[in-house]
Amino acid sequence: MSIAAETKQQVAEIGEKYKYGFVTDIEMDMAPRGLSEDTVRFISAKKGEPEWMLEWRLGAFRRWLTMKEPNWARVHYPKIDYQNAFYYAAPKNTPLKQSLDEVDPKLLETYKKLGIPLHEQMALAGVAVDAVFDSVSVATTFKEKLNEAGVIFCPISEAIRDYPDLVKQYLGSVVPVTDNFFATLNAAVFSDGTFVYVPKGVRCPMELSTYFRINASETGQFERTIIIADEGSYVSYLEGCTAPKRDENQLHAAVVELVALDNAEIKYSTVQNWYPGDENGLGGIFNFVTKRGDCRGKKSKISWTQVETGSAITWKYPSCILRGDESVGEFYSIAIANNYQQADTGTKMIHLGANTRSRIISKGISAGKAQNTYRGLVSVYGKAKNARNYTQCDSLLIGGDCGAHTVPYIESRNPTARIEHEATTSKIAEDQLFYCLQRGIPQDEAVSLIVNGFCREVLQQLPMEFAVEAQKLVGISLEGSVG
Amino acid sequence: MTGITALGLPEARRNEAAAVFRARGVPHRRVEEWKYSDLKSALGEAGIGAGQADLRISHLPSGVETFDLAGPNPPDWVREYFGLASRNVMSAASLSLSAGGTAFRVPRGLAVAEPLKFEFTGSGHVRGLVVLEDGASLTLVEGVTVDKFRNAGLEIVLGEAARLDHVRVSPNAGDAVLVEEVSVRIAQGGQYRAHFAAFGSKLSRMEVEIALEGEGAEAHLSGVALLDGKRHSDVTTHVIHRTVGTRSTQLFKHVAGGHAKAVYQGKVTVAKGANGSDSNQSAKALLLGENAEADLKPELEIFADDVKCAHGAAVGDLDAESLFYLRARGIPEAEARGLLLQAFLEDAVAEIPNTDLRELVRTELLTALKALV
Numbered sequence: 001m002s003i004a005a006e007t008k009q010q011v012a013e014i015g016e017k018y019k020y021g022f023v024t025d026i027e028m029d030m031a032p033r034g035l036s037e038d039t040v041r042f043i044s045a046k047k048g049e050p051e052w053m054l055e056w057r058l059g060a061f062r063r064w065l066t067m068k069e070p071n072w073a074r075v076h077y078p079k080i081d082y083q084n085a086f087y088y089a090a091p092k093n094t095p096l097k098q099s100l101d102e103v104d105p106k107l108l109e110t111y112k113k114l115g116i117p118l119h120e121q122m123a124l125a126g127v128a129v130d131a132v133f134d135s136v137s138v139a140t141t142f143k144e145k146l147n148e149a150g151v152i153f154c155p156i157s158e159a160i161r162d163y164p165d166l167v168k169q170y171l172g173s174v175v176p177v178t179d180n181f182f183a184t185l186n187a188a189v190f191s192d193g194t195f196v197y198v199p200k201g202v203r204c205p206m207e208l209s210t211y212f213r214i215n216a217s218e219t220g221q222f223e224r225t226i227i228i229a230d231e232g233s234y235v236s237y238l239e240g241c242t243a244p245k246r247d248e249n250q251l252h253a254a255v256v257e258l259v260a261l262d263n264a265e266i267k268y269s270t271v272q273n274w275y276p277g278d279e280n281g282l283g284g285i286f287n288f289v290t291k292r293g294d295c296r297g298k299k300s301k302i303s304w305t306q307v308e309t310g311s312a313i314t315w316k317y318p319s320c321i322l323r324g325d326e327s328v329g330e331f332y333s334i335a336i337a338n339n340y341q342q343a344d345t346g347t348k349m350i351h352l353g354a355n356t357r358s359r360i361i362s363k364g365i366s367a368g369k370a371q372n373t374y375r376g377l378v379s380v381y382g383k384a385k386n387a388r389n390y391t392q393c394d395s396l397l398i399g400g401d402c403g404a405h406t407v408p409y410i411e412s413r414n415p416t417a418r419i420e421h422e423a424t425t426s427k428i429a430e431d432q433l434f435y436c437l438q439r440g441i442p443q444d445e446a447v448s449l450i451v452n453g454f455c456r457e458v459l460q461q462l463p464m465e466f467a468v469e470a471q472k473l474v475g476i477s478l479e480g481s482v483g
Numbered sequence: 484m485t486g487i488t489a490l491g492l493p494e495a496r497r498n499e500a501a502a503v504f505r506a507r508g509v510p511h512r513r514v515e516e517w518k519y520s521d522l523k524s525a526l527g528e529a530g531i532g533a534g535q536a537d538l539r540i541s542h543l544p545s546g547v548e549t550f551d552l553a554g555p556n557p558p559d560w561v562r563e564y565f566g567l568a569s570r571n572v573m574s575a576a577s578l579s580l581s582a583g584g585t586a587f588r589v590p591r592g593l594a595v596a597e598p599l600k601f602e603f604t605g606s607g608h609v610r611g612l613v614v615l616e617d618g619a620s621l622t623l624v625e626g627v628t629v630d631k632f633r634n635a636g637l638e639i640v641l642g643e644a645a646r647l648d649h650v651r652v653s654p655n656a657g658d659a660v661l662v663e664e665v666s667v668r669i670a671q672g673g674q675y676r677a678h679f680a681a682f683g684s685k686l687s688r689m690e691v692e693i694a695l696e697g698e699g700a701e702a703h704l705s706g707v708a709l710l711d712g713k714r715h716s717d718v719t720t721h722v723i724h725r726t727v728g729t730r731s732t733q734l735f736k737h738v739a740g741g742h743a744k745a746v747y748q749g750k751v752t753v754a755k756g757a758n759g760s761d762s763n764q765s766a767k768a769l770l771l772g773e774n775a776e777a778d779l780k781p782e783l784e785i786f787a788d789d790v791k792c793a794h795g796a797a798v799g800d801l802d803a804e805s806l807f808y809l810r811a812r813g814i815p816e817a818e819a820r821g822l823l824l825q826a827f828l829e830d831a832v833a834e835i836p837n838t839d840l841r842e843l844v845r846t847e848l849l850t851a852l853k854a855l856v
Contacts, residue, residue: 407782421796
C-alpha cells in the first residue's frame with residue numbers, strides 16, 4: 001500500500017478523534033498544586049535525591065523567581081498561571097522492575113494503544129526503550145546488552161544516585177541553570193528524563209529511544225535529558241511524543257543537553273505529535289523546550305532531526321555550539337502547523353572553533369489558521385577560521401488564512417568564513433496537484449504526496465523506525481487542510 | 484516645535500509621536516531591531532538632545548513646489564500628508580522634536596527631468612516631505628553633510644502611477660552619528676527606486692519603511708556599503724505588500740575591512756489577501772579585515788498563500804580562484820582585489836537607472852576602494 005493510501009486509511013480509522021486522546025486510570029502520586037520551595041523539596045524528596053541535587057534545584061528556583069517569561073517569539077497564548085499546576089505526578093507503586101512482566105498491565109496497555117509494543121520492539125527492531133510514563137521511568141529494556149558495551153542508559157534520577165560524579169560534571173554544563181525562563185523552571189522542578197553515557201570508542205550497539213507521554217490532567221512535564229558521547233563514540237537517540245486529549249492547556253518545558261567529546265558523534269531525532277488542540281484552537285500542549293548540543297571535542301558532530309507536528313504552541317530551538325576544531329553541527333527540521341497551532345522553531349549554530357561546519361535544512365508547513373516561524377542564528381566568531389554554513393529554509397502555505405515567517409540572523413566576524421542562506425515561500429503548485437489528480441490520485445492523497453516530497457530531504461535523515469511513522473504523521477497532520 | 488504647531492496639524496499626530504518616543508526611549512542593543520547598532524552608547528551622555536538640523540536644497544528644478552515646514556499657513560497637501568508615519572522610534576523622535584524642514588510637491592502628471600538635489604545638514608532633528616501626485620515623476624539626489632548627530636525623517640508619498648528615483652550617497656562621516664528614517668507610501672501602479680551608497684561613520688543607520696498600498700505598486704531597493712577603520716553602516720528595510728500584484732526587489736552588497744561593521748536587516752511582510760505578491764531579497768557581504776563584522780537578517784513575514792517570496796544571503800571573502808586567475812595574468816594583488824571588489828559591488832550599482840548618478844556612485848566607490856586595498 002502506498003504511503004498516501006496508508007495515511008488515508010489511518011485517518012479514516014481515527015475519524016475525527018485524536019488517536020492518542022485517552023486517559024489511563026492509574027492512581028497518581030501528586031505534589032500539592034502550585035510552585036514553591038516546598039514543591040521543589042517535595043520532588044527532590046520523592047526522588048530520594050542527595051543534598052547537592054536539592055541545593056541545585058533550590059538555587060534554580062530562587063533564580064527563576066527573579067526571571068521574566070520571554071515574549072519575543074511569534075506565539076500568543078493566555079498567561080500561564082504557574083501556581084495553578086501540579087509539578088509532580090508519578091504512577092503509584094514504582095519499585096524498580098526486573099522484567100516487563102512486573103510492569104502494571106494497564107501501563108503496558110497504554111503503550112500498546114500508542115503503538116509502542118515493547119515486546120515486539122525487543123524482538124524485531126532491536127530498540128531499547130526507556131519509557132517515561134508521566135514522570136517516572138517504568139520500564140527499561142535491553143539493559144544487559146548495553147551494559148556489556150559499557151553504555152549507561154537510565155532514568156536521570158537513577159543516574160543521580162548511581163553516577164553522581166558524571167551527573168555533577170555535565171548537568172547544566174550546556175544549558176546553564178540561568179539560561180532562560182523555561183530552562184530555569186525545568187532545573188528547579190524536573191522530575192525525570194534520560195541519562196546516556198557512551199564510553200570512549202564505543203559505538204552504541206542499538207538506537208536508543210524514549211517515549212514521553214503526558215498523562216495526568218493538569219500536570220506539566222519537565223524532563224531533563226543528558227547525553228554524553230565520550231571520545232570516539234557514536235550514539236543515535238530517538239525521542240517520540242504523544243499526549244492524551246485534554247481541554248486545559250498543559251505546559252511542557254524540557255531541557256536536553258548533549259556533549260560530544262573528541263571524534264564523537266550524537267544523532268538526536270525527535271518526532272513530536274503531542275495534542276495540538278482541537279480545530280477551534282481549544283486545548284493542546286504548550287511546548288517550551290531548550291535543546292542544546294556542545295561539540296566540545298575536536299572533529300565531533302551533533303545532528304538534530306525533528307518532525308514537529310503537534311502541540312498548540314511550539315517554542316524550540318535545538319542548537320549546536322561548535323567549540324571543537326573541525327566539529328560539525330546539523331539541523332534538519334519539519335514543522336507542521338494546522339488549525340490554530342503556533343510553531344516558532346529553528347536553531348542556533350555558534351561557530352567558535354576553526355574549520356567548523358554547519359548545515360540547516362528547515363521545512364515549514366502552515367495550514368488552516370496556523371502560524372509557523374523559522375527563527376535561526378548562525379554566528380561565526382573571530383577564531384572560527386574557515387567556518388562554513390549552509391542554510392535552506394523553505395515554507396509551504398496551504399490556504400489563505402495561515403502565516404509562514406522566516407527570521408534568520410547571520411553574523412560573521414571572520415573574513416575566511418563562508419555563510420550561505422536561502423529561503424523560499426510558496427504554495428502547493430497547481431500543476432503538481434493537477435498532475436496527480438489527472439492520474440486518478442484523490443486530492444488528500446495528492447497533498448500528502450506533494451508535502452512528503454517537499455519534506456523529503458529531512459525525512460531521509462530519520463532512522464528507519466521513525467521515517468515510516470513520520471511520513472504517516474505528515475499526512476495525518478494536514479488532513480482536511482485542502483478543500 | 485513651533486513648526487508643527489504652526490502647521491495646525493491635528494495635535495494627535497504630534498502627541499502620538501511624542502508618546503511613542505517617550506515609551507520606548509533612545510534605542511540600544513537590547514532592543515531587537517537595534518541589536519547591531521547601539522545608538523544609546525554611540526551617543527553617550529549627550530543623548531539625542533532637541534537640536535534643530537536643516538534641509539538644504541542645492542538644486543531645485545522648475546515645476547517642483549516647496550514649503551518651509553517652519554512657516555505659517557501650510558497648503559492642504561502638507562496638512563494631508565505630513566507626519567502620518569511615526570511608527571519607528573527615531574521617526575517618532577524627529578516628528579515630535581523637529582521644528583523645521585522642507586516639503587516638496589510635484590503636481591499631477593508632471594515629469595521633472597532634472598534631478599532635485601538636497602541634503603540634510605546641521606546637528607539635531609529635521610523632517611522632509613516629498614509628494615508626487617498621480618502620474619508625476621522625479622529623481623531625488625540626497626547628499627549627506629557630516630555633523631555630530633543628526634536624526635532626519637523623510638516621508639515620501641507616491642500617487643497613482645507616480646515614479647520616484649531616489650539616490651542617496653552618504654560619505655565617510657568619521658565620528659558622526661547619523662540616523663535617517665524614510666517612510667514611503669505607494670499608490671496603485673506607483674514605483675519607487677532607491678539606491679543607498681554608504682561609506683559609514685561611528686554609527687550610520689538608514690531605515691526605510693515602504694508600504695505598497697495600491698495594486699501593482701513596486702519598490703526596488705539596492706545599495707552598497709564600503710567600510711574601513713571603525714566605521715559602521717546599517718541598512719534596515721521593511722517592505723509591506725498590502726495588496727494584490729505588488730512587487731519588491733532588494734539587492735545589497737556590503738564590504739567591510741579593518742574593524743568595520745556592515746549591517747543589513749530586511750523584512751518583507753505580505754499582508755493577508757495580498758495575493759500575487761512577488762518579492763525577492765538578496766544581501767551579500769564580504770569581509771576583508773580580521774576584525775570586521777557583517778550581520779545580515781533577511782526576514783519574511785507572510786500571511787497570504789499565493790505569493791512568490793525568496794531571499795538569499797551570503798557572507799564570505801574574495802574568491803581565491805578568481806584572484807589567482809587575475810594574478811596569473813600579471814595583475815598585482817592589490818589591483819586584482821580592487822577589481823574583484825568592484826565587480827562584487829557592480830550588480831547593485833547597476834540598479835541605478837540614471838546614467839549620470841550611476842557614474843557618480845561608481846566614482847565614489849573607486850576612490851574609496853583605492854584607499855581600502
